[in-house]
Amino acid sequence: MYQEPAYERCYDVLVIGAGLAGLFTALIINKMGLQVAIVARGVGAIAVSTGFIDVLKQTPDGRPTDDLAEAFARLHSRFPEHPYAKTGWDKLTAAEDYLLELVQPGGLKYVRPYANANVQVVTALGLLKPTHLLPESAAVAGALQNKRVAVISFKGYSDFNAALVQSNLSQLLPSTQTSWTSMGLPWKKGNEPPGNPRGPAIARWLDDEEGREEFLKCLKEGLPRREAPQIVLLPAVLGLRYHAAVWNMIREALGIEVLEVPTLPPSVPGLRLFNALRTELDSRRMHLNLNGNVIRGSTSTGRVEYVDLASEGKVVRYRAKYFVLAAGGIYGGGLIERDGAVWEPLFNSPLDGECYLNFQEFPFGTGVVVEKDLRVKGFTNLLACGRILGGHNPYSEGCGNGVALATAWMAGATIKGEAVG
Ligand SMILES: Cc1cc2nc3c(=O)[nH]c(=O)nc-3n(C[C@H](O)[C@H](O)[C@H](O)COP(=O)(O)OP(=O)(O)OC[C@H]3O[C@@H](n4cnc5c(N)ncnc54)[C@H](O)[C@@H]3O)c2cc1C
Incomplete structure (x- = not known):
């Protein structure tokens, strides 16, 4: 049943989602001096993930990534729809530098053993996996x-x-x-x-x-x-x-x-990373609602006007100049699956590849289609970042948190280019 909004809030930028992509985007945008708020119905995959920042284990054609900068260049020429083909290597490294700095006041130290190569870490099963940025105790x-x-x-x-x-x-x-x-x-x-x-x-x-x-x-x-x-x-x-x-x-x-x-979920390193980012958000007095479900978005001629958030029994309307969709994939709730069909429920954004689950490419080779600057195709003020993006498979390519960081940085850069000048 339709419920009238109790009141409205107005920001320069509204970020939907409080996983790594959403939190990081909001911190970047806040640093530019813009008014930004984050709304989410929970903390996202960060609380169950290992806290490692996996950048790229292999390219989509299964080739190894001994030289990461070279692998990014290959993505750019061979897989133009991949999120890294849009961000490039420089945005990833800039984002990593900022993360290293951001988590320190929250009492967390991350390290990057090699600038241009992965390092092997021990997993919960006693296997080894490549990652790029990691807690120093790992x-x-x-x-x-x-x-x-x-x-x-x-x-x-x-x-x-x-x-x-x-x-x-x-x-x-x-x-x-x-x-x-x-x-x-x-x-x-x-x-x-x-x-x-x-x-x-x-x-x-x-x-x-x-x-x-x-x-x-x-x-x-x-x-x-x-x-x-x-x-x-x-x-x-x-x-x-x-x-x-x-x-x-x-x-x-x-x-x-x-x-x-790392252990099986719930993951303490993932929670530490969330807490460190939260500490930074709190110290900057940023608006974070972790108990709100965005139930609808209103768009007109490719422009998002507002979204309505159901939170604690009332509906609050959020207006903003820009909206960033960092709502995750099927796990996070940014994409919905029913009877094998997949769609993006808030803005009905276009999806790439198969909109039906492709069990050959488990888990789910689909995501939102964006322009080079991460604007959702067909929209002027809606950007997407993190797991919700199409063009990549975070599991087979081992790039979940790396894509979250690099695309958050890029979304910030796009907004900065227009809103700050
Ligand atoms: C078990 C597990 C282990 C992982 N381990 C690793 C790892 O070791 N290394 C690595 O690099 N990556 C790992 N990942 C992947 C990584 O954690 C995430 O995929 C990546 O950080 C992308 O996060 P995201 O912010 O895009 O989405 P998510 O973390 O999924 O966040 C989505 C956010 O959107 C919110 N949301 C969705 N819909 C709505 C709505 N309608 N209204 C309000 N809020 C909404 C959710 O509440 C959530 O806050 C792992 C993932 C999982 C599930």
């Missing part, structure tokens, strides 16, 4: 070579399997001597989380000094005594709010290197 394969490594998991914690990680690593890194242990978590009586402990609950417990001390005591007792390890791999739960303090305290107390391996 387990990089190169650091484990020729070392004695102990992989530790916790009894009752089912989102990280040390035996599996150890088994896979021992095959992938034959020069590394690996062992595994499962230790009990010393929850204080009456303080245990209900059911299976999950990553964020353990991380919050470690944020507390008392929890940290108890954990450390158990960890010291649980480490192999014979052939003492030179590196300890732990699930990525070493603190949420005070991650750097927790990580450093444990490394210093053990006197050896301690590295983190």
